[in-house]
Structure formats: structure tokens, C-alpha cells
Amino acid sequence: MNYILLIFSVIGGLVIGGLVVFLVNRYLLATRSKTILEEAEKEAEVIKKNKLLEVKEKFIHMKAEMEKQANARNAKIQSAEAKLKQREMQLSQQQQDLQKKKSETDAIRANLDTQLEMVEKKKQELEKLHKSEVERLEHLSGISAEEAKERLVESLKEEAKTQAASYINDIMDDAKMTANKEAKRIVIQSIQRVATETAIENSVTVFHIESDEIKGRIIGREGRNIRALEAATGVEIIVDDTPEAIVLSAFDPVRREIARLALHQLVTDGRIHPARIEEVVAKVRKQIEEEIIETGKRTAIDLGVHGLHPELIRLVGKMKYRSSYGQNLLQHSRETANLCAVMASELGLNPKKARRAGLLHDIGKVPDEEPELPHALLGMKLAEKYKEKPDICNAIGAHHDETEMTSLLAPIVQVCDAISGARPGARREIVEAYIKRLNDLEQLALSYPGVLKTYAIQAGRELRVIVGADKIGDAETENLSTEIAKRIQDEMTYPGQVKITVIRETRAVSFAK
Template structure:
């Protein structure tokens, strides 16, 4: 047991000693390892320091290079700017030099002109002196020739004066004819278009003989007591009626009638029918007047639409919208020199169709253009301008073709025609308007107007024959070529036209054509 205990103790001591020795060895190994790491770290740090120094040196060198390049660049920019400024200064200097040269030349030129003017003044003074001397000489020569002529011809002073005045009058008339012809040509070149518009507008809007007839309507009344009821207390009824209808009501001493006056035919028709209804009903006061006028307006609008549809059906024109048909139907209450414009439009449509088909054109296009050619007359009293332009602008809203638009706008020659249908519409319009009786002119008055035209033409000296043609729209005057020379022909034509204007009343315009012909006949035997 003791031996076992001793042995166990030795083993323990040996183990402890081994552990201590192992720990010492491990510690020594750790110490060496730590020293080795410190040595490596110091080497790496030194390498990094060296690398950092090298990078710093390269950065410094790059910075120095960049700075040097920037300095060079700035120097180049400053040099370029200085060169530009110097170039501008040289340009300014050159311009100033040129301006000074120009001023010098102008000054020299002005000096030369001044000298020329002085020379011209001297020359004019010399010429003036010469002219005075020549005038005195000419006056003395004329006096001598006058005395000699009086002695040779045996005429006294009065006879010689009359002869000279006659010769002077002939010369003046000759020069006046040339001047008139020249001025007329110049005026026609400049104002033909404008004058056509003015004349066309005036013709369409004014007709002296029919003014009373087409601007008033008569309404029959049963008694004079009804006139008082129409007027109302202190005139309130008549004022309310005029305000509601937009027309003038004339109540005078004429028995049995009241006059409704206004330039708008539709308003006048509404007023006439409303007044007739009020008189028949007997209840006349402002409220009732407004009700009746409103009801009549609706009824007339329906009637106008039906008239437009009937006219379109009559001429077989399809696809017209109701607004356009209503405007077309309102032409039934519009007259031009007494001629119903709706019936005139229907006539033009048929005439244009016949002419178009004779020429191999489309008759339906001609009918459509003829029916719509005067549509502007339905609104020319409320819109500024001539009815061709008004109608064209209105039809553009309904996308009518360019052929129809040109036919409507150009049928009075306001603009050039650009298709073959436009001249046909103009011709059909003239035929429908100029035929005897179309514009409420009796055959007797028509013949008298033609006779008056020929009488005026024959009243001028030198006229051989005069003929009124084209339903009185043109006068052909044939003159004696031995009595009327070419220079006087223009003046005579103008005098004839002026006399027709002063002595006659007629629709539209009358063309005066003066013919002077020289025929030289000889025989070779």
C-alpha cells in the first residue's frame, strides 16, 4: 500500500512537472509568434508609409502639371480675347475711316451740286430773259399777222374772234375727248370691281317705283271705332304692337284700312296677319298682342318652311337642310323690282338646267345653283354687303360644293367665274329678270322705255341709227363717220349715257355702245 501510494505521488508530480514544462514551451512559442507578428506589422506599416509617400509625390506632380496646364490655358484665352478686342478696334477704326471718306465725298458732291444749282439759276435767268424777249417779239408778230389776216379775209374783229373761238372750241373738245377716254380707262382699271359691288347692292336694295308697294301692307278694319281700340289708351296698344312686330303702324284718316309699314317683308307679313287676327278677335291689349304675334310668327315659320320644300321639290333639288329650306321659302315674301324672288329663283333653276344640258353639263348642278343663287336676298337687310357674298357665306355653313359657291358669288360678276356653270347662272338670271313683264312692267311701259332709249340716242347730232336691244339693257348707236371722229366718239357715248341717267328711270344698268365705221370701196376696171 505504501509502495502504491508512493508511486501514485510520483506520477502526479511527473504530470504536474510535464504540464508546467508544456506551459512554458507554449508561452515561449506564443512570445515568439507575437514578436514575429509585430515585426511583420512594422514592415507592412513601413511599406504603406512608403507607398503613401510615393502617391503623395505623384499627386503633387499631377497637381503641378494641372496648374501649369491651367495657367497655359488661361494665357491662351486672354491672348485670344485680346486679339478679338484688337480686331474689333481695328474694324471700328476702319469703319470710322470709311465714314470719314464717305462724308468727304458727300461734302464734295454737295459742293458740286451747289455749284450746279448756281449755274442752273444763271441759265434760268438767261432763258427767262430770252423768253421775255421772244414773247414781246411774238406778240408783235401776232398783231401784225392779225392785221394782215383781217386785210386779206375782209373780216372784222368780231368775226375773227368768233372764228378763233370756234377753232379753239374744236381743239378743246378734241383734247377733252382724249382726256375722258384716258380717265375712263384708268378708272375702269382701278374701280370696276368696287363700282360693280356698289351698283349691285344699290340695285338690289332700292327701287323707287316699287318702294311704296313692297314696303307697306293694308289691313281692313270694320269701323273707325276699331281704330281707336287698335291705338289703345294713350297709344299703348299700338306701341306694344310696334315693339312686338318691329314695324310701323300708320293709322290716319283713310277710311276702312290701317297701314303696316316696314322694309323686312317677313316682319311685315307677321304684323299684317297678327293685326287681322286681333281685329277679328276684338280683344286688343298688350298681353293679347304679344300672344297673337308669337303664334303668328310660329305659323309663318312653318309656312315658310313648306314653301321652301315645295320650291325644292318643284325643281328636284334634294338634300337641303330645313334651315336652308326655310331661308329659301322666305324669298316668297321678298321682291326685286316687283318680281317675286322665289319664283325668279325657280325660273333661273329651270333655265340654267336647259342651257347646261344643251352644253353636255350636269343639269342637277345647274338647277341647284340656280335655285340658291339669290339666297342672300333673304338676309341682305340685316347683313352688311351684297347678296351674292352674303349668300355664299351662308351656304358655306352647309358645306355646299365650290361650284355652287362660285355660281352664287359670281353671278353678278363680283368675282371671276371658275367653272362653266357660273356663266349659265348669270345668263339665266338676266333672262328671267329682263323678260317683259317679269318685273311688273307692262308691255306698254316696256315699249315706251325702248322708244325713249332710241329717241335719246337719235337726238344727238351725227347719229344715223339707234337701236335698243337686249330688252332695253343695251343701246347700239351708229354714227356718221364723216361727222364724228374717233376722238369725239367716247365723249358722245358718255353724253348719251348721262342723258339716259338724267331723263329715265330703269332697273339695273343700260350699256351704251357707239359704232363708227369707215368703209372704203373702189373698183379696179
């Protein structure tokens, strides 16, 4: 029984303790909640005050902005109103001026009408007087007015014809003088503005070596190395007693350049045998081909010539390794292109087209194949093949008068080609060959019957032929000039073109003693 009572007492104590703890916790929780609520209310009150202050500040700021905008709009409206008032006053003034001018115009018109009426009356009176005077003159002269008018018109017509012919001759003479002067000015200015250095090419290249021992290695055992090199490059290699030098001889500059570079690489490398020679020559040939294309591209960019076909660019690059009478062909084409552009600008034509035609005018000299065509016609066919414009193709084909000129570019290219080739120092020629060529020109013309004297002038670019007036007639001089030109073209080699002038004159000489 005591245990049971003890248990119940313990249980009762635990229940009472739990109730006490529950009540205490509930009290503490209520107190804490109240504190939290009070703190939250205070914080909410602070936030509310801050927000109210922010709203007030924004309201004040917006109010100031609105007032500022309103003031600006009011200022603009006032300015516009002032301008409108000023404009209205101006219009009112203009209206008054127009009204005043209209009144003045009406007064002037009325005055003119009055004067016209007076003029008409006087005109009628003059017609009456004129008619009476004509009748009196007809009576005195015995001929009618129409007959007199016809006679006067005939006399005036003859006088007018004479004066007109004289006037036309004066104009023609003046035009010729002015045209010659202007043409000379354009040509001289073009030459002065385009001046390039002269590049002289030969048919041989001298390859320098450090010692004569290398000559034996280049020749090889029983000459196998030099034969392999000649077979691979197509260049004649001359190894003689000249100290520290080997001569490469060929008329094709590209082949000579390939041989020179290949020989340089072989000597530098030290391995010289037929297999190595073929390998190096093939490598150098590819390198030269790339350099040719790069040269063509760089030339086109330098001259501002765009849109060229890749094959035309390659042909332009090949010009670097070609010469004509000692003048480098690429340098000549660049100079001709610049001259064409300058001259076209002076004449009011398209300088870009002229520069393009000048650059391409000699591409017929560097084809991959060698057909039996003059270089001008071959160049024209190449340009047509690669879609160049017709006027540029015609300028290329006609620059040596081998086809008819159909555009203004053609004579410009022809003249600039002659300027570039004929200017002093442009081309080199041996003195003996130069003198022989001039003598051959003169002797060829002297071989014709009736020719008295011949003179080759302007460095062989003009041949003057003097014929006897009693042996050749005027009609025959033109045929003689054509025949001489054809023989020179067929039988002789010369740079540019040769002008043949046949002179026939009759002279009567007397002496007063």
C-alpha cells in the same frame, strides 16, 4: 266445449269459403286473361294486315315514281344524245367548209403572189422609164428635177393657202349662223317649257275690317295700342278715313305679314292691349319662321334639290316674302332653276346641278345681316359657308359678272336669270319711272364728248352709243364703253344688266347726176 267447437266450425267454414272464393276468382281471372289475349292477338293480326297493305301501297307508289323518273332521265339522255349527234354533224360540216375555204384561200394566195411578182416587174420597168423621162426633161428644160419640184410646191402652197383661208372663212360664217340659230332655239325652247305666273308685290298691305269701330280699339287709349303694335312689328300702321281698311306700310314683307296676321288674330279675339299685342306678335313671328322653313323644304322637294343645308333652306323660304322690281323672288328663283335645268339638258350638262345653282343664285338678297357686299358675292360666300360645291358657288357669284366665271354653269345661270327677269310681264314698273330710266341712260351717255346719238333699246337692257369717227378713234371706243358701263353701275338702279355697245363708222356719200 260447445263454444269452442262452434268457433272452430265457423273458422273452418270461413277458411273453406275463402278457398272457394279464391279458386273461383282465379278461374275467372284466367278465363278473362285468355279472352283478352285472344282479342289482342286478333287486333294485332288486323294491324299487321293493315300495315302490310300500307307498305305494299307505298312500295307500288315509290316504284311508279322511280319508273317515271327513270323514264324522264332516259328521255333527257336520248334528247342529249340526239343534240350531240346533230352537233357532231354540224361540226363535221363546218370542218368540211373550212377545209374547202382553206383550199380556196391557198389558191387565191398563190394567184396573188403571181400577180405581185408581175406588178413588181412592171414597177421596175416604170421606174426605169420614169428615170429616163426625167433625165430627158432635165436635158430639155435645163433645170434639175429637185428645182422643178420646189417651184411646183411653192406654187401649190400659195394656192392651198388661198383656198384654205376661203374655206375657213366659209366654215366660220356657217358656224356662227348655226351657233346663233342653235342658241336661239335653246333659249326659246327653255322659255316655252318653263312658264310661271307672275306675282306682284307692293310695299303696303291693306288690312280689311268689318266696321270703323274697330279702328278705335286698334288705336287704343291715347294711341297706346297702335304704338305697341308698331314697336313690336316695326311696321307703320296708317289709320285714316278710308272706310273699312287699315294700311300696313313697310319695305320688309316679312314684317308686314307678321303685322297682318297679328292684327287679324287680335281683331278676331277682341282683346287688344299692349301685353296681349306683344304675346300675339311673338307667337305669329314664330309661326312665320316655321312657315318660312316649311316653304323652303317644299320648294327644294318640288325642284328635286336634295342635301341643302338647313340654313340655306330657311333662306330659300325667306324669298317668298321678298320681291325685286315687283317680281316675287321665290317665284323668280324657281323659274330660273327650271330654265337652268332645261338649258343644261339641251347642252348636255348636269341638269340637277344647274337647277340647284339657279335656285340659290339670289340667296344673297335675303340674309339675316346686311353687309356691304353685292348680293351675288354675298350669296357665293353663304354657299361656300354651307359647303356647296365650287362650281355652284362660282355660278352664284358670277351671275352679275362680279367675279370670274370658272364653270359652264355660271353663264347658264346668268342667262336664265336675265330671261326670267326680262321676259314680258315678269316685272312691273311704273310707266313714268320706266321712261325716266331710259332717258337717264341716254343722257348719261350723251354727256361724253364725241357722242352723237344714243338709243336705249330692249326695255333698257341695251344702250347703243353712236360716236363721230373724226372725234374718237377705234382704241378709244372700248374705253368709252367701259366708262359708261361703270357710271351706269355706280349711279343708276336697274333690273338685270345693261349692255353698252359703242358704234364708230365712217360713211362716204356721193351722188351721180
